[in-house]
Amino acid sequence: MQEFDRSLRSNRRHLLIGLAGASFALVATSILARPALATPQSAQELLAKLVKGTPKAGRVTIKAPEIAENGNTVPLTLSVDSPMTATDYVKAVHVVTDGNPAPGVVSLHFGPLSGKAEAQIRVRLATTEHVIAVAEMSDGSLWTATREIKVTIGGCGG
């Protein structure tokens, strides 16, 4: 009986080790098999291509619903605190995300004629993710804001 117990225990141990290994392999393949998604890293890489320098937090506001029921059209309002005069204005606002199939969303170009550095767009979000906006000012300074938007139904098709 004792002998049987021991062999059962060792079998169970082997079984558990085997299961752990198998599930690890499964997780690994499922990660590898997924289509390349934008990651926080690729979002930062794209931003590094779009603007030169490190943005400081502030001056940029991202207005969006906290929970977007439909990821196909999520309204985003981007605004930057700026007087928008001929010498002091916002040149551009770049928007990227970290969970869509590609990180790029939009680059908005403003000028002194804009009067107000604000624009509204509608975007697709595949999943709950961060939206990052970086504003490029006429004096070369960079400002940024990040916002997490929860998405119930993703909007990037199947």
Next chain:
Amino acid sequence: MASDVKPRIKAPETAKPGEVIEIKTLISHPMETGQRKDDKGQTIPRKIIKNFTCTYNGRPAFSADLEPAISANPFIAFYIKADQSGELQFTWTDDDGTVYKAEQKLTVG
């Protein structure tokens, strides 16, 4: 499909000098991402509007570079400072090079 593409503009026709006015634009366009597949498993080719530009009497006022992450029927709202009477010109450039145009008169005074 191209005939379905219809730009729409909503902007005031008159403004006071120096007034900042809101311009709303919408163009009916599928903004196909190139990520989706049809019933047969074939990838639907990408077709998006990649650029939108607004000029005010020929002067660049606002533009946007769009990516596939922009929803179908792209809606863009922005502002301009009305300083002279004239025309606002809007252009949307498609991936295939097609340019869609719209104009709107603006009287300042």
